[in-house]
Amino acid sequence: xxxxAKVALRKRWRNDTGNQGIDPLRGLTPKTLEELCxxxxxxxxxxxxxxxxxxxxxxxxxxxxxxxxxxxxxxARPLDLRAEPLLRPGVGExxxxxxxxxxxxxxxxxxTLNSYLERLELALPNMGGFDxxxxxxxxxxxxxxxxxxxxxxxxxxRSLDIVAAQGAVYRVERALGPTDPKAYAAAHPDRxxxxxxxxxxxxxxxxxxxxxxxxxxxxxxxxxxxxxxxxMSTWSEVRAELESxxxxxxxxxxxxxxxxxxxxxxxxxxxxxxxTPLDRGEFRHxxxxxxxxxxELAARFPLTPLLINLAMGLWPxxxxxxxxxxxxxxxxxxxxxxxxKVMNIGAANYLPAYSAEIGVPFDDRGLWVEAVERIVEVAxxxxxxxxxxxxxxxxxxFVRGTDAYMSMMEGHDTMMIELIMxxxxxxxxxxxxxxxxxxxxxxxxxxxxxxxTLTGSHDLISKMYPHYADWQDxxxxxxxxxxxxxxxxxxxxxxxxxxL
Numbered sequence: 001x002x003x004x005a006k007v008a009l010r011k012r013w014r015n016d017t018g019n020q021g022i023d024p025l026r027g028l029t030p031k032t033l034e035e036l037c038x039x040x041x042x043x044x045x046x047x048x049x050x051x052x053x054x055x056x057x058x059x060x061x062x063x064x065x066x067x068x069x070x071x072x073x074x075x076a077r078p079l080d081l082r083a084e085p086l087l088r089p090g091v092g093e094x095x096x097x098x099x100x101x102x103x104x105x106x107x108x109x110x111x112t113l114n115s116y117l118e119r120l121e122l123a124l125p126n127m128g129g130f131d132x133x134x135x136x137x138x139x140x141x142x143x144x145x146x147x148x149x150x151x152x153x154x155x156x157x158r159s160l161d162i163v164a165a166q167g168a169v170y171r172v173e174r175a176l177g178p179t180d181p182k183a184y185a186a187a188h189p190d191r192x193x194x195x196x197x198x199x200x201x202x203x204x205x206x207x208x209x210x211x212x213x214x215x216x217x218x219x220x221x222x223x224x225x226x227x228x229x230x231x232m233s234t235w236s237e238v239r240a241e242l243e244s245x246x247x248x249x250x251x252x253x254x255x256x257x258x259x260x261x262x263x264x265x266x267x268x269x270x271x272x273x274x275x276t277p278l279d280r281g282e283f284r285h286x287x288x289x290x291x292x293x294x295x296e297l298a299a300r301f302p303l304t305p306l307l308i309n310l311a312m313g314l315w316p317x318x319x320x321x322x323x324x325x326x327x328x329x330x331x332x333x334x335x336x337x338x339x340x341k342v343m344n345i346g347a348a349n350y351l352p353a354y355s356a357e358i359g360v361p362f363d364d365r366g367l368w369v370e371a372v373e374r375i376v377e378v379a380x381x382x383x384x385x386x387x388x389x390x391x392x393x394x395x396x397x398f399v400r401g402t403d404a405y406m407s408m409m410e411g412h413d414t415m416m417i418e419l420i421m422x423x424x425x426x427x428x429x430x431x432x433x434x435x436x437x438x439x440x441x442x443x444x445x446x447x448x449x450x451x452x453t454l455t456g457s458h459d460l461i462s463k464m465y466p467h468y469a470d471w472q473d474x475x476x477x478x479x480x481x482x483x484x485x486x487x488x489x490x491x492x493x494x495x496x497x498x499x500l
Contacts, residue, residue: 013069016056016132017354017423019451022487024069031074033214037167040212043068044166044483051486052212054137055109057130058449059354061488062141062207070212072107072134078116079103079215084187091178098222101158101178106136106213114340123223123338126150126253129345136213141449142205142407144416145343146255146397148247154204154404159217162203162210164478169214170194172203178217201467202474205404207448209489210478225278226253226342228335232328235268239369252276253343256396257327258372260379261320261389268376271327271393275342308422312391316426319389327393353392355420356432357447358439359408362398362415367442371417372396374438382434388427392420405467408445416447456493 014021025048030036043050049067056063081092081103094100100122104113110124111131117123126145133143139160144152159173169191173179177195184193194200203210238256241247248254253275262268312319335342360371375394382388395418402409408416419435421428433453436446445464446452454460462468475494479485482495489495 013053014056017059017352019059019354019423020061020064022064022066022069024065025067027069027071029071029074033161033163033169036070036075036163036212036214037169039068039070040163040165040483041167044481049485050212050483051208052136054107054134055132057133057137058141059451060447060449061486061491062448064487066487072136075105075107075214076109076112076134077105078108079105081217084183086180086183086187087178088180099219100221101217102220103159103215103217104135105215106134106139108135109133110135110138117220118223118338118340121223122220123340124153124156124218125221127153127340127343129343131340131344135216135218137449139204139216140206140208140213141447142402142404142409143447143449144397144399144409145253146399146416147251147253148249148398148413149251149400150253151400151402152205152404152407152409154407155400155402156218156220157204157216158219160200160203161214161216162212162478163214164211165481165483168192170203170211170478172196172199174200198470199474201403201405202471203478205406205448206475207406207488207494208486209475209484209494211484223280224339225280225336226275226339227278228273228275228332228342230271230273230330230332232331233270233272235270235372238270238272239372243369248274248276254398257330257393258396259320259323259327260376260394261323261383262376268372269324269327271330277339278336308391312389312422313426316383316387316389319383319391323390323393352423353420354423354428354451355418356436356451357416357418358436358444359399359414359416359447360439360442360444362413368415371415371439371442371444374442375417375419375435378434378438379431382427382431386427388431389425390419390431391422391425391428394419405471406448406465408447410465410467414445418450454492456491461493 011027012021012023028039030039040050049065051065052070052072053063054072092101110127110133128143128145138153139157142152142154158178159171161171164170171179171193173195175195175197179193181193235258255273257271259269360367362368379390397416399409399414399416401412404410408414419432432451436453446454485495
């Protein structure tokens with residue numbers, strides 16, 4: 001083989017922002033479950049690790065590997081639940097609320113999933129502000145939307161098919177999962193069905209450390225529309241509404257953006273977004289029912305991030321003004337569309353950026369109030385001492401607690417704080433690190449898929465997650481050979497003592 005051919009085997013992989021990259025030994029694009037199993041066995045035979053990447057939207061090192069890199073594009077198809085009679089009697093039928101089960105391969109993007117569901121007159125009840133991630137990616141990192149009655153997207157999972165060490169295939173469900181054990185054993189004698197609550201809680205948020213997810217069975221709802229309203233407010237008003245329980249609840253999607261630099265009168269400016277479900281009959285195409293055209297165009301304009309960085313680099317103190325103007329430009333009194341188009345934040349996703357996101361308990365202890373105060377304090381101190389400023393508003397999203405062992409929302413309702421930075425913001429990553437450290441003291445847990453500085457020191461992970469030992473018990477079985485270890489798992493301290 002020529003030198004040119006040998007070099008061609010190695011191809012650098014980078015995420016969408018370019019802040020994470022690695023040179024895997026080889027990239028693979030399996031197209032079947034059998035090929036996925038063989039890839040794991042090959043990695044073990046060659047004494048190297050293997051890991052799947054999604055769409056490259058994670059800004060942390062969660063997807064990196066120094067071994068074999070599995071690309072998901074060949075495993076992105078919907079699966080027909082009627083093809084094999086494996087469900088318990090009555091499980092596949094629509095529930096009283098119209099909910100249904102669907103199954104898809106885990107490499108499908110959320111955008112493709114939304115289009116597929118719309119053709120079936122179905123929808124995800126909730127999603128994040130971006131739709132480019134894969135199904136496996138949003139599940140494994142406990143990605144979320146916002147709304148007091150909505151858990152993370154991993155809560156929609158009813159069944160997972162995952163390839164573990166030695167290429168073994170497991171279907172993992174809760175104790176009363178949808179699969180009929182006898183029918184499954186007869187159809188797939190070479191696979192293992194585990195219907196166990198502890199296993200499910202461990203596997204569903206696995207950060208890629210449990211194995212390679214092949215497919216997921218999700219519970220979805222009838223297609224619906226949303227009306228989005230964005231209005232300016234102040235943190236004093238928002239805090240009072242949240243403390244009194246007057247903020248919109250139920251099936252309303254609710255989130256807050258705020259400027260970490262107070263006005264001269266001491267008030268913190270906020271933009272409050274509510275998204276309220278509508279009957280499909282209320283939808284109509286109307287140019288007035290749209291987001292700001294100016295903001296959409298500005299976000300897509302290639303020079304916008306360069307101009308922002310140039311302005312902030314030359315005049316750092318302009319940042320509070322720019323953030324205030326951005327909030328006002330987002331005001332919108334009536335945008336109506338099909339739900340997934342409204343929950344997607346739109347053209348803002350095109351701006352080159354990275355972020356950290358920390359979850360703090362949202363309960364009557366008031367840690368969430370103190371968290372906002374800490375953020376304002378840290379932002380002010382860094383601006384005063386080093387002329388380091390945020391380049392974007394800060395997002396507050398509210399997520400119902402879950403029982404997934406390694407979810408940021410495990411055990412309690414959570415306020416997720418997303419700290420977004422335009423790429424090339426001077427001192428940006430250091431500022432995010434300062435916020436992260438300050439929020440750990442308030443029970444903060446960082447989003448696995450976003451920038452964080454977690455390490456295995458001081459038993460941080462076991463202190464953050466009460467069921468970490470239970471998660472590790474399952475991890476030891478599914479990753480018994482260490483084939484799914486990675487730079488991320490070793491940094492965070494998740495990897496076990498034995499290495500390949």
